[in-house]
Amino acid sequence: MDAPPVVLGLDFGGTKTALAVAQTDGTRLGSATRDTRAGLGAAASLAGAIQAARELLDTVAPGRSLAAVGVATIGIPGEDGVALAPNIPGWDALALGRELREAFPGAQIRLATDVKAAARVEAESGALVGCDPAIYLNLGTGLAVAIVANGAVIDGRNGASGEIGYNLRGLDDVGRAAAQRIPLEDVVSGKALMLEAAAVLSAGDGQRIDGRGGDDEIGALAAEFFARAEAAGSDGADPKPARLVDRFVAELSFHLVNLAIAVDPVRIAVGGGLVRSWAPIRDGLRRALDAAVPYPPELVRAAYPYDAPLLGALTLALAAARDDEKLSDSSLLTPKTAPAAPGLSRRD
Missing domain, CATH: 3.30.420.40 (ATPase, nucleotide binding domain)
Incomplete structure (x- = not known):
């Protein structure tokens, strides 16, 4: 029997990129961080993050298909660029959505501003x-x-x-x-x-x-x-x-x-x-x-004061997988069934 698919969360910041892979019940399988290396430009930053994501997937979920990728980023992300993100040179002209679809074919892609992704997870399972x-x-x-x-x-x-x-x-x-x-x-x-x-x-x-x-x-x-x-x-x-x-x-x-x-x-x-x-x-x-x-x-x-953007990215990925009907709704993390965000307990 084939192993069930997984989801990937990416949080692009001005100085570091955080990554996490989760099962479809929200259980975290692994995570990593890497320097954004903004000085090298947007294309190099994105390429490094994609490589780090592939390595993480190969390590914690070998052979398992990727159902969805949720992305939280500084600025306002879209298919053709990221607006209001001066911290990474060239980020505004980077076709973020298209690049990620090419990097992870077959996976659903969801993009959000980092603060909005954080607010979503706080509204669904946090403070x-x-x-x-x-x-x-x-x-x-x-x-x-x-x-x-x-x-x-x-x-x-x-x-x-x-x-x-x-x-x-x-x-x-x-x-x-x-x-x-x-x-x-x-x-x-x-x-x-x-x-x-x-x-x-x-x-x-x-x-x-x-x-x-x-x-x-x-x-x-x-x-x-x-x-x-x-x-x-x-x-x-x-x-x-x-x-x-x-x-x-x-x-x-x-x-x-x-x-x-x-x-x-x-x-x-x-x-x-x-x-x-x-x-x-x-x-x-x-x-x-x-x-x-x-x-x-x-x-x-906040319930998740430091990790909310990454947790929000994972939540976006889980919702995307559910909306695509690749997974049964009963196996997904939803606001009604989830007391906490993927892979973390609530914090006071």
Whole structure:
């Protein structure tokens, strides 16, 4: 009897690509990561990821057919390119959908923005289950949100719903093109925070905290900086780190409060590398939401704070396999039967 098919999840980030293979019941068979190597360009980055995926499939699922591939990526993916993804040179002109269909013939391909993929898995089996509407806030290397309504993640007309990194920051920005102003993501994101942190720390620390790392590295360094800011504020030492943290959380709060007033969500879940510093971020956001939103929403840490885009990619692949009727519905991971995302238990 032939072994049942498997699915593949790919999460393309600015500095690393995460991969996972799962059975059709959601059980994870194996995973891997590789450097994105953005400096080599989009074609080389994609080719390396495809090779890594084939090697992973050969290792953990030898001889088993591939039913579907789910892809989460920075930017807005399509058949002919990925919009709003400046971190990987040439990614905008790469025919991502077509390239993946050629690389994995016969497999269904599903593409999604990484933050929207993360929101989907949180809505189906994580912190946003049963919350309608809801907001997923990603605080990682970059900044974006996803809005969940009627159990689905809102894409928007062009797939750009939730790209708050482009938000105006003040009245002086009105009427100015992006190149003529400082967009929100350049001030409120993990990368922006670490670049500012480097400027207020000693030379040695500043060289270590330079904002060029990936989500995991920046999250870990940010946690150190938040701890230093708290210590400095309590012992009367250098106040600059504490001021920087306060300003960062305040500007983030300003935009999240306005979004919460517009959406009126039941709950906001926060994921990404910066939730390693959850307590000070939560406290500042909580105060701002309670003070200004007519009906303040719940505010929680995401159930899968660091792996949600990859888990979302796997969920996309499982749904694609089901929609293609290659597998019986009873064997698939669905929102009704799955208490958690593929291969991971829930996290507090």
